[in-house]
Amino acid sequence: MPAGICKGVCITARREDSFSYRLWRYDGAPGELIPLLQSAQDHFGYIPRRAISYISGVTGIPESEVYGVVTFYSQFRLKPMGKFVIKACAGTACHVSDSKLIIETIEDELGVEVGGTTEDGLFTLNTVACIGCCSLAPVVMINDETHGRLTPALIRKLLRSYRRREKAARGEESSAGCAERL
Amino acid sequence: MKQVIVGMGTCGLSAGARQTFDRLNEILSGNPGAFEISGTGCIGMCYREPLVEVREGGSRFIYGDVTPELAEEIYNLHILGGEVLENHIALHIAPDGKKSGSEAGFHSLQNKIVLRNCGTIDPESINEYEAAGGYQAIQKALFEMTPGEIIQCIKDSGLRGRGGAGFPTGLKWSFAAANESDIKYVVCNADEGDPGAFMDRSVLEGDPHAVLEGMIICARAIGAASGYIYCRAEYPLAIKRLTIAIDDARKKGYIGKNILGSGFDFDVKIKQGAGAFVCGEETALFASIEGERGMPRIRPPFPAEKGLWAKPTNNNNVETYANIPWILENGADAYADYGTEKSRGTKVFALAGKVVHGGLAEVPMGTTIHELVFEIGGGIKDGREFKAVQMGGPSGGCIPSTLDMTPVDFESIPATGAIMGSGGMVVLDDRTCMVEMARFFLEFTQNESCGKCTFCRLGTLRMLEILTRITKGEGEPDDIEKLVTLGNQIKEASLCGLGQTAPNPVLTTIRYYRDEFEAHIHDKRCPAGSCSALVDFFIDPEKCTGCTVCAKNCPVDAIAGERKKVHVIDNSICVKCGKCITSCNFDAVYKK
Numbered sequence: 001m002p003a004g005i006c007k008g009v010c011i012t013a014r015r016e017d018s019f020s021y022r023l024w025r026y027d028g029a030p031g032e033l034i035p036l037l038q039s040a041q042d043h044f045g046y047i048p049r050r051a052i053s054y055i056s057g058v059t060g061i062p063e064s065e066v067y068g069v070v071t072f073y074s075q076f077r078l079k080p081m082g083k084f085v086i087k088a089c090a091g092t093a094c095h096v097s098d099s100k101l102i103i104e105t106i107e108d109e110l111g112v113e114v115g116g117t118t119e120d121g122l123f124t125l126n127t128v129a130c131i132g133c134c135s136l137a138p139v140v141m142i143n144d145e146t147h148g149r150l151t152p153a154l155i156r157k158l159l160r161s162y163r164r165r166e167k168a169a170r171g172e173e174s175s176a177g178c179a180e181r182l
Numbered sequence: 183m184k185q186v187i188v189g190m191g192t193c194g195l196s197a198g199a200r201q202t203f204d205r206l207n208e209i210l211s212g213n214p215g216a217f218e219i220s221g222t223g224c225i226g227m228c229y230r231e232p233l234v235e236v237r238e239g240g241s242r243f244i245y246g247d248v249t250p251e252l253a254e255e256i257y258n259l260h261i262l263g264g265e266v267l268e269n270h271i272a273l274h275i276a277p278d279g280k281k282s283g284s285e286a287g288f289h290s291l292q293n294k295i296v297l298r299n300c301g302t303i304d305p306e307s308i309n310e311y312e313a314a315g316g317y318q319a320i321q322k323a324l325f326e327m328t329p330g331e332i333i334q335c336i337k338d339s340g341l342r343g344r345g346g347a348g349f350p351t352g353l354k355w356s357f358a359a360a361n362e363s364d365i366k367y368v369v370c371n372a373d374e375g376d377p378g379a380f381m382d383r384s385v386l387e388g389d390p391h392a393v394l395e396g397m398i399i400c401a402r403a404i405g406a407a408s409g410y411i412y413c414r415a416e417y418p419l420a421i422k423r424l425t426i427a428i429d430d431a432r433k434k435g436y437i438g439k440n441i442l443g444s445g446f447d448f449d450v451k452i453k454q455g456a457g458a459f460v461c462g463e464e465t466a467l468f469a470s471i472e473g474e475r476g477m478p479r480i481r482p483p484f485p486a487e488k489g490l491w492a493k494p495t496n497n498n499n500v501e502t503y504a505n506i507p508w509i510l511e512n513g514a515d516a517y518a519d520y521g522t523e524k525s526r527g528t529k530v531f532a533l534a535g536k537v538v539h540g541g542l543a544e545v546p547m548g549t550t551i552h553e554l555v556f557e558i559g560g561g562i563k564d565g566r567e568f569k570a571v572q573m574g575g576p577s578g579g580c581i582p583s584t585l586d587m588t589p590v591d592f593e594s595i596p597a598t599g600a601i602m603g604s605g606g607m608v609v610l611d612d613r614t615c616m617v618e619m620a621r622f623f624l625e626f627t628q629n630e631s632c633g634k635c636t637f638c639r640l641g642t643l644r645m646l647e648i649l650t651r652i653t654k655g656e657g658e659p660d661d662i663e664k665l666v667t668l669g670n671q672i673k674e675a676s677l678c679g680l681g682q683t684a685p686n687p688v689l690t691t692i693r694y695y696r697d698e699f700e701a702h703i704h705d706k707r708c709p710a711g712s713c714s715a716l717v718d719f720f721i722d723p724e725k726c727t728g729c730t731v732c733a734k735n736c737p738v739d740a741i742a743g744e745r746k747k748v749h750v751i752d753n754s755i756c757v758k759c760g761k762c763i764t765s766c767n768f769d770a771v772y773k774k
Contacts, residue, residue, distance in 0.1 A: 073458050
């Protein structure tokens with residue numbers, strides 16, 4: 001019963017956009033596979049194995065074919081992402097402004113390669129073809145915030161500030177937890 | 183009352199327009215009725231974002247680089263006191279249309295047809311679009327013209343597809359119109375995949391109704407009842423504004439059943455792309471809308487005969503559709519007055535790279551590259567030397583500075599070996615290595631090849647391997663010939679535009695910059711001083727603080743220096759890994 005898949009955990013703002021609603025509403029209209037996958041990714045943050053099964057079960061499209069579509073498009077990912085998703089722009093304008101150096105610095109600072117997620121689950125590093133803020137090159141997007149005109153030293157400082165803030169927030173959480181227990 | 187308009191395109195928002203907008207709203211809530219505030223799309227001068235316009239009477243004052251603090255100053259001095267902050271004015275447009283201000287040069291050669299409303303109206307308000315003359319052309323198309331007359335008008339205007347190939351739009355429509363079918367489709371290609379191009383995004387964000395109106399007119403001309411806009415998922419703001427536009431247009435009866443009582447039905451859906459460059463190719467785009475992997479199909483049959491779901495389909499690019507309402511309203515002749523004999527009208531370019539004024543410019547076809555780079559673009563950043571422009575993205579090529587008097591039109595640009603493309607123009611200076619540039623684009627197309635055609639799938643990989651080894655100083659004497667042979671074979675043996683054009687960036691750079699390739703291969707030298715493996719590394723004594731981080735990170739101990747004293751790199755030991763550059767906290771290491 002696909003409608004109940006994520007009952008109680010759906011956090012999508014509009015019911016019409018939620019994964020379970022979309023699966024439930026599926027009426028056999030052609031061309032729905034990609035929108036279904038997109039809502040699954042919105043819901044889970046990635047495409048888990050079970051989402052492929054659900055979609056295949058409802059649409060009748062073989063799992064192998066669904067998997068083929070998932071791996072064809074760069075938007076879909078089969079692994080969970082970090083809390084902060086870094087999209088380092090590798091477009092032409094950024095490239096001529098040495099974006100490669102910025103990407104290498106991020107890789108070095110975080111200890112992951114492009115496409116990877118840090119062990120603490122904090123950062124995922126991806127590259128994108130163009131964010132469209134070419135006049136601010138080189139540009140990096142961290143979640144929804146855009147940071148432009150970067151240098152290796154600046155990006156290092158930026159990543160460390162994210163780490164520090166996160167550490168501080170976690171520290172507060174745990175000390176608040178202690179206070180509660182006391 | 184004074185109107186305050188903030189540029190809220192992606193370029194503006196990423197430069198901090200949201201904070202400026204919020205500050206202005208705070209001021210307004212403290213002083214109700216002091217002014218009216220709204221947002222608008224890209225104003226074009228991306229390099230001066232965030233932009234804030236103060237409009238009064240017919241006079242428009244556009245301020246550049248407006249921080250929240252400056253916004254407050256503008257409120258106090260200009261809005262309250264009536265005193266213009268001359269130092270911060272980017273552009274002033276007088277009621278008679280005369281332009282002045284520091285950025286007047288950027289606008290001097292521009293003629294805005296596609297961008298007519300971008301940066302002047304609120305894209306989320308259908309009323310503002312109507313007030314600017316919007317949805318008038320649709321009335322003409324529905325009640326005064328027959329489908330045949332619409333197509334004839336577009337043919338007469340000389341409009342050619344703005345997606346890159348430049349196929350005559352009117353002719354394309356006539357093919358789709360001539361095919362009998364119960365169902366036909368109108369598709370708008372908004373999958374702007376070229377890195378370094380953002381024209382379509384700016385139009386969708388700044389004037390979504392113009393694109394919709396163009397599609398409705400097309401649907402009327404070819405007899406289609408439904409349409410799709412295939413938009414990149416990387417453009418969330420464009421998708422949001424299109425969704426609002428479609429909802430509003432439906433409420434006003436411009437979309438839906440029995441449009442404006444004419445008996446004509448048309449509806450539009452947005453399909454989000456999922457990140458595949460090849461989906462910009464029309465048959466791959468159809469496959470993607472149908473929910474499959476976006477792989478191109480063999481043509482013929484052409485889309486006008488069998489397109490989306492094997493029905494007659496007309497597919498045009500965003501910019502093409504945005505031209506349509508203007509042409510219908512002002513007449514084919516008015517449009518044909520702009521441009522050259524074979525390339526009519528205007529073209530929007532996204533200027534980026536090493537140019538001073540990066541942004542969006544719409545110029546008549548036939549404007550020269552020199553005019554675009556120097557008069558509109560303001561020349562090269564940091565006073566460097568102009569080397570080339572890259573046009574057409576990964577399918578295009580580099581046009582050297584010696585050919586800078588080339589007019590931009592559908593005849594002259596392909597003659598140089600590049601292509602018009604969708605309008606991305608990336609300016610390169612003397613520090614850009616052309617071999618590396620070719621490698622960069624090939625890496626992109628190689629990665630995006632869908633894998634259907636062997637030559638595209640494997641040929642581009644072999645080319646990439648050769649180029650990579652050249653940039654590493656491991657090039658072999660016959661590498662250039664190998665690249666040319668492979669490139670020509672890939673062009674001939676690939677099914678779709680991606681493979682047919684993928685070798686272009688390599689072939690044009692070999693054509694114009696053979697000496698750079700030879701320097702890499704024979705002399706193991708990068709003339710532009712860019713390829714890490716072929717240059718030397720230095721530490722700027724002014725910036726070095728002697729923190730020892732670089733020395734600790736160096737894998738071969740090539741960096742010497744005492745704590746708190748300037749460090750020095752021994753280039754005879756250095757293995758050019760670049761670790762010192764990326765680890766330095768003071769940007770003190772550079773290569774030359």
